[in-house]
Amino acid sequence: MSGKWKGSDRRSRLPADWPAIVQRIKRRDQARCVARLPSGGRCPRREPQFPVQIDHLIPGDDHRDVNLGCKCEAHHGAKSSKEGTDARWGKKKITPRTEGPHPGRVG
Numbered sequence: 001m002s003g004k005w006k007g008s009d010r011r012s013r014l015p016a017d018w019p020a021i022v023q024r025i026k027r028r029d030q031a032r033c034v035a036r037l038p039s040g041g042r043c044p045r046r047e048p049q050f051p052v053q054i055d056h057l058i059p060g061d062d063h064r065d066v067n068l069g070c071k072c073e074a075h076h077g078a079k080s081s082k083e084g085t086d087a088r089w090g091k092k093k094i095t096p097r098t099e100g101p102h103p104g105r106v107g
């Protein structure tokens with residue numbers, strides 16, 4: 001199994017019992033997306049009509065049940081792409097500066 005854990009791709013950081021965790025979280029959440037809608041309700045998507053994925057509520061390596069939840073593909077994808085957007089360089093506004101002595105300065 002040498003080389004199996006090479007690199008730092010996301011899959012390699014998952015624990016060995018990840019498949020069991022997935023099954024447990026899906027059972028706990030009844031394979032239903034836990035995302036909140038802007039209206040305050042919960043996303044109605046669930047398996048088998050809508051495949052769900054296990055999402056880390058707080059991104060990182062916390063694989064405890066409390067940090068995991070089922071998300072439909074749309075919500076899982078939306079969150080992941082938002083994380084990407086947030087990481088993009090911010091919109092910096094450049095204000096032109098006028099050179100010369102301060103107007104309040106008395107020479």
Ligand SMILES: [Zn+2]
Binds near residue numbers: 043
């Ligand atoms: Zn959803």
